[in-house]
Amino acid sequence: MRMAAQFFLLALVTLTVGSAQEETDEPVMQGGVGRLDGKTAAERGAALVRYVATCTPKPNEEICPKAAAPAYAARLLLNVDTQYALEKLDAAVVASIAKSKRGALDPFDKVALVNTYFLAKDKIPRATALKIRDYAALYAHKVWKGYGAWNYRLMNDGAGFLAAEEWTDMVDADGLNAEQIRHATRERLLGYFDEITRKNYAEYGCPIYSAVNLSATRMLAEFAHDPDMRRRAALTLDAMLVDIACSWNQGYNVGSAARAKYWYSTDTSPDSMASTAAAAWIWFGAKRPIAASGTGWIHSFWMATTGSYRLPDLVVKIAQERSQPSEYRGFVAGMGKQDVHRMTYHSLNYSLCSQWDHASSHTDGLYKESRRNMLKWLSPKPSSTFAVCMENPYRPYALHENRANALGYGENPFSQYLQCEGTIIGAYAVPETYPYYKLYAPFTRKGAIVKRIEKAGWVFCHNGSMLMGFGSARPCAWGKKPWNDNDLLWCDTRKNGWVLETSELAPFAGGGVDAELERFATAVLTKTRFTFDPEAVRVTYRSLTARTLDLTWLPHKAPYSGQSKIDGQPVDYKSWPIHSSPWVYQAVTPPVLTLKHGKQVLRYDFAAWTREEGMEKR
Structure with a gap:
C-alpha cells in the first residue's frame, strides 16, 4: 500500500x-x-x-x-x-x-x-x-x-x-x-x-x-x-x-x-x-x-x-526490522519487456522470495543466470537454503551448442511461479523438442535440515527454526549420489506443478523435533488442498493460512490476462511499484523514493537529486 x-x-x-x-x-x-x-x-x-x-x-x-x-x-x-x-x-x-x-x-x-x-x-x-x-x-x-x-x-x-x-x-x-x-x-x-x-x-x-x-x-x-x-x-x-x-x-x-x-x-x-x-x-x-x-x-x-x-x-x-512478518514487492522497470516483478516474504526466522517474469521467447538471456525462487532460514549451520531448480541450457539463446548449464545455475524458461506470503506454487510445461526439462530440488546435508520425512508425495523438513514442505504433483525420486553436500530430488516429467509450504516453528512447537515435524506434516496433508490439471497446466493450492493460490501456465507469446490469482482475484502485476513494503515506497513515476519507520521519514527525489529527512506530522 x-x-x-x-x-x-x-x-x-x-x-x-x-x-x-x-x-x-x-x-x-x-x-x-x-x-x-x-x-x-x-x-x-x-x-x-x-x-x-x-x-x-x-x-x-x-x-x-x-x-x-x-x-x-x-x-x-x-x-x-x-x-x-x-x-x-x-x-x-x-x-x-x-x-x-x-x-x-x-x-x-x-x-x-x-x-x-x-x-x-x-x-x-x-x-x-x-x-x-x-x-x-x-x-x-x-x-x-x-x-x-x-x-x-x-x-x-x-x-x-x-x-x-x-x-x-x-x-x-x-x-x-x-x-x-x-x-x-x-x-x-x-x-x-x-x-x-x-x-x-x-x-x-x-x-x-x-x-x-x-x-x-x-x-x-x-x-x-x-x-x-x-x-x-x-x-x-x-x-x-x-x-x-x-x-x-x-x-x-x-x-x-x-x-x-x-x-x-x-x-x-x-x-x-x-x-x-x-x-x-x-x-x-x-x-x-x-x-x-x-x-x-x-x-x-x-x-x-x-x-x-x-x-x-x-x-x-x-x-x-524483522520483528513482525512483512512483504516486499518490486518491479524492475529497467528489464523492459521481460516484465520482471519480485517478491520477498520475511518472517521472524526465515524469508521466501520469488519472481514473476514474462519474456517474449524461451531464448531470452534472462534465463541464463537468474534465480527466481529461494528460501533461506536462520540456522547455526551453513547452507540453510532451498530452491526449486530445473535443467536449462548453458546459453538459452544458443541452443545449437547442445550444452547444459551447471546444476544450480540459471532457470528453465518454461517454469513459472506464484507466491502468497510464505507459500510458492510452480508450474511448467516443457515442449517435447526442448532437451532440458527435469526438475530437481537440493536438500542440504550440512545440518541446517534437522530432520526430513516423506509422506503422500511430500517431503517435510524440520529446519530448526522453521518448517517446510515440498510437494510435487508428479512422482519424484532421489538421485543416486549427493551433489555439493545436497541430496537431489528429481522429477522426470515435462508437465508438472509443485508447492513449497513454510511455517514458523511456533504453531507446531512442543515435544521435540519428531513430534513437531509430524504435526506440521499432518496439518499440511489434512488442512491444505493441492490440485494439478495437466491439460491446462494449472496448479491450485489452499495454504495453511487459508489463502488460495491459482496459477495457469502461460506460453511466452501469450499475453498475461490474470492467469495468476490469489483468493480468486487476478494478480495485477502492472500495478506493482518499483519498491513497496511497510516502510518503503517508490512508484514507477515520479522518481520519488519514500522511507518511513516510526515517525522518521526520508524522501529522495531522483529528478532533483535531493534527499530530505524529517519527522511525520501527526
Whole structure:
C-alpha cells in the first residue's frame, strides 16, 4: 500500500560527501577463529579490512589487480607489510600494461588499481601512480563498445572519470584528453544513475555483481572532485542499498537475482556470504558472526574501508526490522519487456522470495543466470537454503551448442511461479523438442535440515527454526549420489506443478523435533488442498493460512490476462511499484523514493537529486 501520511520536513540534508568525519572504530574478531563481527558499521568494516590485510593472494594471482589489489590496499591502509604491498602493486600494474599489448584489458583490473590509488595515494610512489594512470589511459572512453553488463559500465566509466580528474595530462586510446574523457564518461555515468534510481537495473539482486556495482558507485561518491557527481553517486548508492535492505533478514540476503552464477552464489549465509551480502553486512549486520573466508573480499573489501559516505540510519533500521512478518514487492522497470516483478516474504526466522517474469521467447538471456525462487532460514549451520531448480541450457539463446548449464545455475524458461506470503506454487510445461526439462530440488546435508520425512508425495523438513514442505504433483525420486553436500530430488516429467509450504516453528512447537515435524506434516496433508490439471497446466493450492493460490501456465507469446490469482482475484502485476513494503515506497513515476519507520521519514527525489529527512506530522 502506498504511504500517504503527511509529514513535516525538518531539514534538507546536504550531501557534501567529502566533508564528513571518518570513523576510526577498531576492528572486532569474535565468534571463533575466522569469524567477523561488530556492533557498528565502522567496527564491521574495520574487521573486514583487518582480515583482508592478512590475506595473501595465490602465487598465480599476485600480479592480477582484480584478485590481489584489495590485499595490498588493506596493508597500505593499516601500515603493515607496506614494502611487500607496494612491490606487488607495482608489479601488478606492470603486468597489466604488458597484458594489454596482447589485447587483454579488464575493467576489473582498472577499477581495482584506481580504487587502490585513491585509498592509499599518500603511500603510493609517484612512479607507480603514473603507471596506474598509463594503464587507465589504455582504455577507450569516447563511446561505449563491447560487453555492456552494468558492472563493466560502472567500473570502466567510473575509473576512467576519476583517472581523468586526477591526471589532467591523460590521453586515452581514442585520443581523448582528460577533459574529453571526463565529459564522455560523466554523461554515461549520470545516465546509469538515472536508470538505477528510476527503474532498478538489469543486475538486481546479484550475489556477486551487485557488490561490484556498489563498490564502483561508492568510489565515485568518495573520490570524485565534481560535487554533482559525488552527490548523485551517493544518492544512487543509497538507493542500491535500500533495495538490498528490502531483501535482508538478519544476515541473509533473500531476493530474486538477475545473475546468480553457480549454486554457491545462491547458497549464501553467514558462513558463506558472497560479495554482495558481505558488503551489505557491513551496514546491516547479522544475528551471528560471519565467516571471514566467505566474504568474497575481492569485491566486498571496497565497501569496508573508512570514508565520508554514510548510509542514513533509517535504511539500516528498515533492513533490521524483522520483528513482525512483512512483504516486499518490486518491479524492475529497467528489464523492459521481460516484465520482471519480485517478491520477498520475511518472517521472524526465515524469508521466501520469488519472481514473476514474462519474456517474449524461451531464448531470452534472462534465463541464463537468474534465480527466481529461494528460501533461506536462520540456522547455526551453513547452507540453510532451498530452491526449486530445473535443467536449462548453458546459453538459452544458443541452443545449437547442445550444452547444459551447471546444476544450480540459471532457470528453465518454461517454469513459472506464484507466491502468497510464505507459500510458492510452480508450474511448467516443457515442449517435447526442448532437451532440458527435469526438475530437481537440493536438500542440504550440512545440518541446517534437522530432520526430513516423506509422506503422500511430500517431503517435510524440520529446519530448526522453521518448517517446510515440498510437494510435487508428479512422482519424484532421489538421485543416486549427493551433489555439493545436497541430496537431489528429481522429477522426470515435462508437465508438472509443485508447492513449497513454510511455517514458523511456533504453531507446531512442543515435544521435540519428531513430534513437531509430524504435526506440521499432518496439518499440511489434512488442512491444505493441492490440485494439478495437466491439460491446462494449472496448479491450485489452499495454504495453511487459508489463502488460495491459482496459477495457469502461460506460453511466452501469450499475453498475461490474470492467469495468476490469489483468493480468486487476478494478480495485477502492472500495478506493482518499483519498491513497496511497510516502510518503503517508490512508484514507477515520479522518481520519488519514500522511507518511513516510526515517525522518521526520508524522501529522495531522483529528478532533483535531493534527499530530505524529517519527522511525520501527526
